[in-house]
Amino acid sequence: MSSLRFARSALRARPSAFRVPLQRRGYAEAVNDKIKLSLTLPHQTIFKSTGVVQVNIPAESGEMGVLANHVPSIEQLKPGLVEVVEEGGASKKFFLSGGFAVVQPDSQLSINAVEGYPLEDFSAEAVRSQIAEAQKIASGSGSEQDIAEAKIELEVLETLQAHLK
Helix, strand or coil, X not given: CCHHHHHHHHHHHCHHHHCCCCCCCCHHHHXXXXXXXXXXXXXXXXXXEEEEEEEEEEECCEEEEEECCCCCEEEEECCXXXXXXXXXXXXXXXXXXXXXXXXXXXXXXXEEECCEEEHXXXXXXXXXXXXXXXXXXXXXXXXXXXXXXXXXXXXXXXXHHHHHC
16 A cells, blocks of 8 residues: 555544644735744844745745745755845845745745855855856866865855845
């Protein structure tokens, strides 16, 4: 029996054990609520707040805005900009190399990334220099691993450069 059939038969056997109450919301309800955001790296938390109005994330499925009472989900993040909009309209921007965002039912958003920094910490000139170095390695005759790593580095750096302009 396939694992999917087993799961279906278990669901039919005890449907009440797997039911989750439906949550409905309208736009007006979402505007008044706030998001509890935690933006963490393996070694530290770089941002934590309970007064966030909206968070824009670079999901693999496309750019995504998260408001309070968002549908629970797990999103894989591609390299890109996370924009945090706080009460009063102030905005903070962080560049992440990738990671995961977990939206929970109680307006909690956890963003976990391997690397992430405030956007203002980057120098456009330093990024251009690193892109030139990575391009040399990616188009050179180095080892297969060095070329693959350089191509990944180029993807991240070019995305960062686009946000610094």
